[in-house]
Amino acid sequence: MPLPLSSSRLLATFLVLLLLLSNGFSSPSSSSLRNIHQHHQYLENHNYQDALTKSILFFEGQRSGKLPPNQRMTWRSDSGLSDGSALNVDLVGGYYDAGDNMKFGFPMAFTTTMLSWSLIEFGGLMNSELPNALDAVRWGTDFLLKATSHPDTIYVQVGDPNMDHACWERPEDMDTPRSVFKVDKNNPGSDIAGEIAAALAAASIVFRKCDPSYSNLLLQRAITVFAFANKYRGPYSAGLMPEVCPFYCSYSGYQDELLWGAAWLHKATSNPTYLSYVQDNGRNLGADEFDNMFSWDNKHVGARILLSKEFLIQKVKALEEYKEHADSFICSVIPGAPFSSSQYTPGGLLFKMSESNMQYVTSTSFLLLTYAKYLTSARTVAYCGGSVVTPARLRSIAKNQVDYLLGDNPLKMSYMVGYGSKYPRRIHHRGSSLPSVAAHPTKIQCHDGFSMFTSQSPNPNELTGAVVGGPDQNDQFPDERSDYQRSEPATYINAPLVGALAYFARSFGQV
Numbered sequence: 001m002p003l004p005l006s007s008s009r010l011l012a013t014f015l016v017l018l019l020l021l022s023n024g025f026s027s028p029s030s031s032s033l034r035n036i037h038q039h040h041q042y043l044e045n046h047n048y049q050d051a052l053t054k055s056i057l058f059f060e061g062q063r064s065g066k067l068p069p070n071q072r073m074t075w076r077s078d079s080g081l082s083d084g085s086a087l088n089v090d091l092v093g094g095y096y097d098a099g100d101n102m103k104f105g106f107p108m109a110f111t112t113t114m115l116s117w118s119l120i121e122f123g124g125l126m127n128s129e130l131p132n133a134l135d136a137v138r139w140g141t142d143f144l145l146k147a148t149s150h151p152d153t154i155y156v157q158v159g160d161p162n163m164d165h166a167c168w169e170r171p172e173d174m175d176t177p178r179s180v181f182k183v184d185k186n187n188p189g190s191d192i193a194g195e196i197a198a199a200l201a202a203a204s205i206v207f208r209k210c211d212p213s214y215s216n217l218l219l220q221r222a223i224t225v226f227a228f229a230n231k232y233r234g235p236y237s238a239g240l241m242p243e244v245c246p247f248y249c250s251y252s253g254y255q256d257e258l259l260w261g262a263a264w265l266h267k268a269t270s271n272p273t274y275l276s277y278v279q280d281n282g283r284n285l286g287a288d289e290f291d292n293m294f295s296w297d298n299k300h301v302g303a304r305i306l307l308s309k310e311f312l313i314q315k316v317k318a319l320e321e322y323k324e325h326a327d328s329f330i331c332s333v334i335p336g337a338p339f340s341s342s343q344y345t346p347g348g349l350l351f352k353m354s355e356s357n358m359q360y361v362t363s364t365s366f367l368l369l370t371y372a373k374y375l376t377s378a379r380t381v382a383y384c385g386g387s388v389v390t391p392a393r394l395r396s397i398a399k400n401q402v403d404y405l406l407g408d409n410p411l412k413m414s415y416m417v418g419y420g421s422k423y424p425r426r427i428h429h430r431g432s433s434l435p436s437v438a439a440h441p442t443k444i445q446c447h448d449g450f451s452m453f454t455s456q457s458p459n460p461n462e463l464t465g466a467v468v469g470g471p472d473q474n475d476q477f478p479d480e481r482s483d484y485q486r487s488e489p490a491t492y493i494n495a496p497l498v499g500a501l502a503y504f505a506r507s508f509g510q511v
Contacts, residue, residue: 189236
């Protein structure tokens with residue numbers, strides 16, 4: 001049943017629905033608003049199914065460890081087979097976060113959470129790609145289980161980032177120190193522990209029907225890890241500053257991960273303990289703070305969207321405020337909406353940061369589609385001041401962003417490698433830019449790879465499905481390997497996109 005509306009909201013609903021019928025939201029009165037919709041002229045619908053297939057395949061190119069017989073990204077080979085030996089633990093496996101040979105636990109856990117959430121919301125639409133998506137999640141969770149196998153200790157990073165970044169070498173040739181860094185009760189890391197708890201809890205839902213025993217293992221570990229995160233509080237970068245900063249510092253603190261982890265455990269267990277935790281601690285953990293950015297660092301918005309479902313669908317009255325908080329986020333990103341605080345490029349791309357901006361595009365698009373799903377199920381809408389925002393409007397904005405990413409933009413360039421006819425050829429990625437082991441069996445030394453780094457030649461190995469950081473605020477993209485801000489792919493850019501592409505592939509009858 002739809003939620004009851006006050007008379008003022010009914011009037012607002014009526015008036016704005018008239019506007020929606022006439023011009024989509026409200027009359028665009030500036031050239032910037034017109035530009036946001038301008039890119040519709042370039043292309044019709046994309047092949048979302050093809051993009052979905054490639055977005056999942058990308059994760060095979062980021063694998064560390066012993067590769068399986070069914071590895072499809074065949075230019076990659078085994079790597080990091082002694083990871084963890086520095087502290088006598090098994091930390092083989094997991095993902096390299098981006099274009100380097102580092103295993104950073106914080107973004108890896110967020111990637112796993114978002115892959116899992118993509119499957120929870122849209123996995124039923126993936127058809128033949130579902131097994132590949134499940135494999136992508138499991139590659140992450142298998143590593144996170146290893147990283148949390150010792151009580152009150154979490155292994156959070158493998159590799160020395162400064163020494164790793166001083167080399168340009170294939171992961172198969174790594175000879176930089178594979179140093180291991182951890183948090184424990186004396187040097188806490190509530191942020192990374194909270195994110196790992198969220199990842200394991202979300203994945204436990206994903207595997208509940210297809211692998212119940214694995215699902216239970218994930219859930220029990222999530223409970224244990226969250227208890228550690230909550231008991232021993234502090235940001236992980238406080239004790240590991242030289243090792244994790246400026247790469248993946250916990251800029252937003254750890255409070256958001258505690259709320260995020262509790263929200264996922266509530267969803268995975270239905271244990272009232274976690275609902276009580278959210279109710280009792282939400283405001284202290286920043287539930288009321290305004291945020292309009294969702295990323296590997298800041299989870300507040302994601303937690304609000306997730307918890308809003310409990311109010312909208314399960315009618316948990318105690319979480320009503322999270323629907324209001326979710327609406328506030330929605331209002332902040334809608335072009336022309338009251339309280340909008342987001343910038344868009346002239347071609348219509350959401351622009352948050354000059355470095356790896358596409359991560360905010362994919363994460364925001366996923367949240368818009370997910371919230372639209374919740375609103376539709378509850379037969380209600382979002383409110384921006386006195387204006388109504390329908391689920392259809394949210395889906396339209398998300399589609400505009402995904403279409404831009406896939407080539408519906410002023411440069412007519414796809415920012416997904418291997419999709420379309422024009423895409424980045426010189427991405428900032430070591431394995432992709434250097435000849436494979438099969439093509440060049442001789443080891444490429446640390447500094448020898450820089451000759452390829454500075455070359456203008458296209459990368460010899462296609463990292464199919466990789467989404468790069470994207471264009472600048474003026475829709476320009478130089479396609480230069482040295483331009484890591486725009487040319488480097490990352491697992492946390494792709495992870496939320498998987499869910500969005502599954503939705504659009506089904507919506508347009510492609511799966």
